Amino acid sequence: MKVHEYQAKEVFKKYGILTPMEKMCHTVDEVIAASKEIGIPCVIKAQVMVGGRGKAGGIKLAKSEKEVRQHAESILNMEIKGIPVKKVLVSEAIDIGSEAYLGIIIDRGKKKTVVMACKEGGVEIEEIARQRPEAIYKVYADSLMGLMPHRAREVGLFLYEDPKVAFECASVASKLYKIFVDLDSSLVEINPLVVDKGGRLIALDAKLNFDDNGLFRHPDVEAMRDRESEDASELLAKEQDLSYVRLSGNIGCVVNGAGLAMATMDLVKHFGGEPANFLDIGGSSSPEKVMNALRILLKDENVKVIFFNIFGGITRCDDVANGILQAKHTLNIKHPIVARLTGTNEEKAMDILKEAGLIFAKTMDEGAEKAIELLK
Amino acid sequence: MKVHEYQAKEVFKKYGILTPMEKMCHTVDEVIAASKEIGIPCVIKAQVMVGGRGKAGGIKLAKSEKEVRQHAESILNMEIKGIPVKKVLVSEAIDIGSEAYLGIIIDRGKKKTVVMACKEGGVEIEEIARQRPEAIYKVYADSLMGLMPHRAREVGLFLYEDPKVAFECASVASKLYKIFVDLDSSLVEINPLVVDKGGRLIALDAKLNFDDNGLFRHPDVEAMRDRESEDASELLAKEQDLSYVRLSGNIGCVVNGAGLAMATMDLVKHFGGEPANFLDIGGSSSPEKVMNALRILLKDENVKVIFFNIFGGITRCDDVANGILQAKHTLNIKHPIVARLTGTNEEKAMDILKEAGLIFAKTMDEGAEKAIELLK
Amino acid sequence: MSIFVGKETKLLVQGITGRDGSFHTMQMLKYGTNVVAGVTPGRGGQKVEGVPVFNGVAEAVGKTGANTSVIFVPAKFAVDAVYEAADAGIELVVCISEGIPAIDMVKVVAYLRDKDCRLIGPNSPGVVSPGEAKVGILPGHIFKKGNVGVVSRSGTLTYEIVDQITKSGLGQSTCLGIGGDPIIGTKFIDCLELFAEDGATEAVVVVGEIGGRDEQDTAEYVKKNFKKPVFGFIAGKTAPADKRMGHAGAIISGTAGTAAEKIKAFEENGIVVGETPTEVARLLKKHLG
């Protein structure tokens, strides 16, 4: 789960990391009021959870009240990568001395939490990682002890020569690490971390992503979710313990297991079709879950055919069959359904579905091909 | 540092451990009022920080208002092991089903924190430890991970057969462990831990000692200190970074280092004298520290001779000499002083003290013998 | 012969009294697995499918000699279950539970480093050595004793591929799912090291997916160290960039971790990649006859 810059900064502030004076606004009038409070010049920043806001014109410096209004109007009417801007952050204009990058993620390979620091801030860190990986300094936290003070100092001393700033930076790194661990974060990032002309260390931007598996223990994090910015169907799916991602094709896929779901999409494509979605109904299923899955799938009007690919292990094919049957009646589904159900209780499933007017397939190849065939 | 039962229970409550309904009182009237609130029968418990309160008559069950008054009067006028009772705890009378012992300390040998459980509660655990060590079940916490849930369950399942009570006990053990670590405790103990007739697990008594080295990070713990219950001189010494324990003899000893201070007392005794105190002026000393030490020492009117035994390492003998000189003038000390100063800057010290009318000794044997001699 | 589990496996089921735990205990017993004990704190003394239940792993190990455990407890308690198993001297822990926070796994992995305990998973479907033992939730009927080792980051996709292999007439030495989470106890390379030593394994199938760079590392390892033929499959060719596909293992960060990259790494290092699960089986069959 992701949150907006302004939300990430609220968390940062709570942990004692310095951020610019700021106010989140929804309307042009609010922006003007905020600019008076914060002072002009100020920066107006679109709050959307996609990269490249700056390039898209979503971040503007306003040097006069007139410019405040102009920028507020333009940004609040903007779409960035297809996402309409509904909130902006009015931010104190900081007199920047230097910019750096500071972030924390889990390194899958080393199986440890890693603090990444780079003397170049405000640029895309992924680009640097690809082109000049040596420019990124990595410090690993001890998995049981945390980010030890000497490790945090190492980060600070890498970024800054002035010991005072270096130790302030060490303290910021320790606070970031605490946020990371306390909140089950999957990414926490300050880019750029700036030293202003007065020598203060300020988080000019903030990024905070969360590990979905950790959300159950953080209702306060869950409460930050911006439901407007997420796809309604994907969100609904998540709430029903399903995993759904909408794509642009016309063959709706219902599969158990993420790997098999991806392989199913790949197979549809392989045989010349276009998958309409990724939909994983998960491990242990019930007829209700199948019903819910179909409800979500059918919101997509592009879907012309439904392809069930179920390999029963912990999932029982009869549960899925009962779900299909119920859904077909309750939701009055007219779409042709190709069903490939194999594994646990597959015979029972066949018995249940015998009279339902489905197209059966013995293998996933056959299922994909039949689904594509039906579109012709 | 130790705190009273009622203070320990306040901490327990904060951590979610069930304690009886209780009220701390200073006067008989307060006790009577409290007994009405809590209900009669109730238990009146002397709040003194020494063992054996029960045997000394400091814990009484009151079955009527008359008895409440009687017991309150008697306990509030009582001395236990020489300590006057100034506070009593009025406690709900619990209908006891079973009694057990639960405590946490650091095991020096294993260098780990250990949870100790015993099915016999309300008795002296030290006695059991000596006589039937096998009756005490020990579970070690992982030093980096803490008291893991399965270890806490082990404690619960040892004490109780009923899984519900056992898991409740596991939860109590985990909370105790959290108290121990959070507050830099040196001992946390529930004795007895009782199951009442309703199956609830209640801490009937509570003991909580703290590691003095950890107090600097726990102002809230320091605030619990009952200054009245501690020896004024010992407390004053502590505040001045000295370590003082009053004994019953007449030779006042001023020494640097705890081991040498004990060895000095032992030596005085060995040669037939009686040490008046243990007094360690610590590692790095200053003339002020020596002044302070003498001020404390001289509050003891039994002191007839003062014996300085200083082995200078980090302590500089000239600092000590200057302190002696200043004190002799400022405090107008008439007591004979035997000075044995050796080590760092010992010549300077001799120069300083040449005219001061002290008795010098080259070795601690000689010093002790001279001090004893002076009493004759 | 086999790796991880076999005739010598004495299995303990953690969370045996739960819905999944009891169901799969029955399934594993049916398969012939030597299930010696179960653990559910507070249920000590009961039996599930004839298997004695204990309050703690240490007690269960002491009384039954269990050497392997499989974990069916909810994510919230699964990490503690791993610690308990490791502390009790269990040599192999297969964690089926899914949804464990990554930061918890970081600690688990660090804690296990000092213990003589291997973890498979979490979010693993389990391990099967056909004809010897089945530990986990993989459907037993799709397996056949044979000489192909299968290791996968997925669950059901593994079944699919195993099923195809079996239908092609071949069989498996050992098959396991290592779990698709970011932090897992056992990786592809760990498995390949064991398959290399396993006399019964003549070829290995590696089933990867988008996200991370485990497949790339594995490819390099295979080229340098692995003498037996390796076949590969990568799921997620049609997954859009920067979209989460069901579990944490399936995130694409920038271009790193795409299916195309992984397939390229496989092919450049001598791993034969099948376009579809069916093709994987066909290529294998062609090679092993």
Add this chain to the structure above:
Amino acid sequence: MSIFVGKETKLLVQGITGRDGSFHTMQMLKYGTNVVAGVTPGRGGQKVEGVPVFNGVAEAVGKTGANTSVIFVPAKFAVDAVYEAADAGIELVVCISEGIPAIDMVKVVAYLRDKDCRLIGPNSPGVVSPGEAKVGILPGHIFKKGNVGVVSRSGTLTYEIVDQITKSGLGQSTCLGIGGDPIIGTKFIDCLELFAEDGATEAVVVVGEIGGRDEQDTAEYVKKNFKKPVFGFIAGKTAPADKRMGHAGAIISGTAGTAAEKIKAFEENGIVVGETPTEVARLLKKHLG
């Protein structure tokens, strides 16, 4: 010959710019100790008594090859200093700092278990191998090269006894204070194991005090395993029960840990106990000539 420190010691002083750190750096240099580096974060680039100061231990080790460190930083930061030294590959850490909370030491000891790093202290006065190296705050002038090993829980009491030994005409191989805190890195037995192997050591003096049961354990160890003569002294015969005597090592819990018990344990296991420091030296002299 010696144990712990000697001619091969390349010493790093943590907290070198502090009052105690700089004073004792001078003292150690005077004694002839090979002090190669100091560390005070933020003071990198400075010099103290000619010794280069670095911002971190890893950097200092990299540039100077330091293998031993002595810690003079305040209690609040001392534990972090130990971790930093251990992480940087320092083999021996002598922690002079006193006042470290016991629960912190429990963690330190656990953390060091996996590292190739021995800790002496905290609250140790240091280690001296006369004529070779002095690490810590012990006053150098009282020592003389010789064949007596001295290990003690105290600071100044150690000086007293060493002084007596030297004045009796004998000398020391290595002398150290292990610290009087409840949790310490190196115990009596650890030292005896090394003294046993040290060719230069012909007898050992163990200076104990009330509290704990380390002396009792040591006595049993000596009887079973230690071939060289051992002399002992116990401080605290006049300490009242249940009273704290200056530091945490000196608490009597019930009767366990009294001086009487410890003396009895020593005597029953063949350790010759001196009544006073002077007597210890006299007994030693009599034995070694």
